[in-house]
Structures are given as C-alpha cells and as structure tokens.
Amino acid sequence: MSNKIHSILNEVKLDFLGISQNESFARGVVANFVSQCDVTIEQLSDIKTAVSEAVTNAIVHGYKGTTGMVTLACRLYSSNDRFTKTLEIAISDNGIGISNVEKAREPLFTTQPEMERSGMGFTVMETFMDDVTVRSAPKCGCIVTMRKTL
C-alpha cells in the first residue's frame, strides 16, 4: 500500500449465524457502510462480490455440515495524504479451519467439486480487492482480511 494508514474514521462489527440467507445480508451491511465514501459502482460491486465470497467460504467450508457464527468487521481509515480512504473488511469464523492456506488460495482449487463450487473464491477476493490476507489453522477457524483503497 502506497499510503500508510492514518486514523480510524468509522468501524462496525457484526456477528451473524452462518446460514446462506445471511450472505446477502452481509453484502448489504458492507454496501451501506461503504456508502459514506464516494465509491464508484464498480468499486461497490467489487467489494460486495469479495464479501460474498468470504462469507460463503465461512459457511460452506468453515462450518461444513454444521452451523456457527460468522463475524464481519468493517473499518474505514483515512490515509496519510488525507485524499484517499482505506476500507478494511475482516470476515472470520470458528469452523474447521484450513490446513494448507497456500493450496486453498490456488485458482480453481476446491474441496467440493460435487457441490459445484468453482474454486474461484479466493481468486475473486484477490482480484477485486487490493490486498487479501488469510490466517487459519485446522480446528482454529479462519480470518480473511481484505483491504481496498477508495
């Protein structure tokens, strides 16, 4: 990132049940949060898609066959130059975790081809956001943190 983070402008944290109905709810919350910035339609679409991928991963992979809570945290930072803002979105679960994060991030890798999972989730997040980090270990859940300069 070219601009160092300056200070927090706004922050929202939300826990919701990891069921598929809440995928659109999570996208809606983030879209509302971002609406305080001057974002383009394309930026908004990128952010909603990335959030949808991360939440779907938590539900489909993290809580595979079970249900648990998903946490969505949104932070908006001002940059040092004061002209740009940085959006940070963290989506976390307490599910089964990922044993090999590097492998999971490979394009078209999926553990559930029979469920018609395309294996594109992380690729979409990486393409549509500026920066994506994934922290996970088996039985320790997963936290995906994504940033985008607005």
Added chain:
Amino acid sequence: MLTILRQDDSIIAQISGDLDHHNAIEIRSKIDDLLIKYPNCDLILNLSGLNFMDSSGIGVIIGRYRNQQQRGKKTYICGVNSKISKLIELSGIKKIVPIIDNPSAISTLNKGGEAV
C-alpha cells in the same frame, strides 16, 4: 428469481436479482428439473436481469454446461451486464460456454414463448 420459457428446441432460463450460493441451490434444481423433462433442448441462460453474481453463479453455469454436454446439447449465455461482466471475464467461462449477443430466441422472449 427465475423465469423459464421453452421455445422450439431451447429452454431459456432468465435469472434475475441475486445469484449467490443461497439462491444457486433453488435455481440449479429448477433448471435441472426442466432439462430432465426436455432432454433434447439446448439451454440459454439469460443473465440480463442480474443485479449481483458471485463465483457460486459461475458454478451454476459450469454445472449446467456439463450436464448439457453429457446429453450432447449446447449451453449459451446472453445478457451479460456491467454488474457481472468483470466476474464473467475473470472466470474464463466464455472459453467453454459461448456468449451470444442477441439470439432470435431472446427477441421472442418478451412476446411470450411457452411458459413451462
């Protein structure tokens, strides 16, 4: 939301609203039921009414393409709008599922066609 029409030898599935993991399950099964009933039909997926699609939608398209291929039938996509074009492009799906601009089938969609 899903509207399905049958016209000649094509099933036209018009998907509107959001196509995510949640909606994919129902949309997939409704299209599949119809294609089992009409196994000699090609499939046209009209995406023009979509406001949102994520990679679950790509999974739906690839899955339908594979099923159709097993029957020796074709699958087409039409109506790729600005809200989904970036994902469609990223997925590379057009290498296997042709994108058609303005098929004759679509022009008659608005006039009616046979609802199934």
